Amino acid sequence: MESSWEPADAAFREELSAYLDEELGGWERSETGLGSAVYTDFSRRFVRRLADRGWLTPHWPEEYGGGGQGAWQHFVLGEEMWKRGEPRGPQYMNVNWVGPALIKYGTQEQKRTLLPPIARGEVFWCQGFSEPEAGTDLAALRTRAVRDGDDYILNGQKIWTSYANAADHCFLLARTGTLADGRDGISVFLLPLRTPGVEVRRIEGLVGEHSFNELFLTDVRVPAGCLLGEENKGWRIVRRTLAYERVGAPRYARAALVLDRLAEWSRAHGRLRDTGVQEQFGHARTLCEAARVLVYRVIDERAKEREPSAYAYQARAAMVQAERAVGDLALDVMGSEALVEGALGDAQFRNSLGAGIAAGSYEVQLNLISRLILNLPKE
Template identity: 80%
Template structure:
């Protein structure tokens, strides 16, 4: 079995690494910038425009929509190298990984013409309006409603944990257009400009030091029918496909592996690497990072072959959480009190590992999906 990248993709990685070495040479550090902070956002906006100038922001999109037409593997090479550096694109990974592709697949020609070019140029941020106070992992229980009137829809409701909403231009929003009894069959997707009257964004302090969380309140928000993506009451089909891409869209294992290398160097300098128990912990953490990478590659292979998203994405997502947690626990074990110093590599990785099991679908829910869809275990 051949695991090597193609000559073209390997060359792209080399060019990209050279570019990043130059662009991030002035001391880019995600933990120091503060995820979701104004400084972070300003840096990200400038950085993604420089990526876009080279055609590297959306290399996998079709050329007719402003992309490079390069396919899934080049896109993932880009993601790996970005996450190794702490993801300097900020929230743009949502735009390019699944918001844009969802519009390409389900959008009208006018939506594509209006909304896709600003993404390819790196000019806009999007946020995701899915979770609600009583509908987190169970999105079918959402209560935000969009009621038809003669001018389009009136939306009322609340979203929570809406990352980057305080800086975003648009929200990829789920709202109920059918009855509660319809469940998943009564949900629609709206492409909501966040400057629409009736939209209020409130910040939420993050326990792990994350400044990107927000609540989104929608009160009498009027939108035209042209803001709806796809058919009314068919939003769940869009979401199901979208979430399959989102779950592997952030290759967290790449950053965890880089932190692991730094921890190994720290242990050698501290004279700790001679301890066979510590070496075993490093081996276990490295194996988990590599397992996550291979499982994610299976999902990307499906995408490259234009197959429909499969349950393999849930396996890959769970494996990435395990890898991040293993490296975070290892940092605390080997560094001791030094791992608790704010913004140290150990501190940053431990905080990342806390969020890893929640973002893009909780770890426990992924395990339930694996048991039901892959292992086909009976329900208790």
């Protein structure tokens, strides 16, 4: 595939890689833990330097602080970042889907006030989607938003909100219609988290120091200008957002790098001569490559400015398979050494645990592929 890169994109990757190798030095995610205070502070500093070079939002239109570059450059960035443990921290979400959603659906005022701080690397956003009773079934969400004069009043609870402990804003879904309206009664709010009535509680997670959070909203009053798009028309924003999110984190890039390191380890320990081990490596590598090309198909659509299609579900499912295969291989091949906290195998295994849950469960991706690509009926 490398041979098919446009010279400009290939040159960009080379320049970016050299910069990152120098800038990041020995920095590794496993040492700092996604979501930890150390990581968060590091990300804030790193992302500002990235923004100074124009590499935070190169794919955004210039009028909003972007570089006017295409979808491919955005993705080269994503691969090189994720491969290195995603040093942008929570801000990968800002540039992947929060910003693009604001650009597509925001008012002039929202774009003017909210986009430049993202482009400068000054703010964290989090995603207020899941609720205790609305996980996979997101459209069952119950958090209420009631219009009151020029304001909305929000009440409800969100859960599994990664980075809410450090974020400035929340991209929040709330019900403006009735429960019976289902997905036709949902709106998107751009909620400043310092608004009175917002409470964040940490939930300790198994993956490093990454924490989920609960978000409690009690009579939270926000101006109507916090509504994104039209009232009750939030679901199409959600669908588009999820389509971006599903391929937003190129997990296969990290998995492939871990696989390379596992191969080095195996060679050094005499394990790579084992034909059974070779077969496992071949299998895992194939899944990483499959995920890569299926994601590229999605990026290609985006580069051609087509609406996101069902191919994003295939890409996501393929990424989950790749990440799981490498996580399992790490434990099989390294044996006991893979269990040491922070070791290559341990880190990959922990990350692969969440792959089939994050950004929509693996089973839901399969259902969507079944219906939308294979045209099979609903269960």
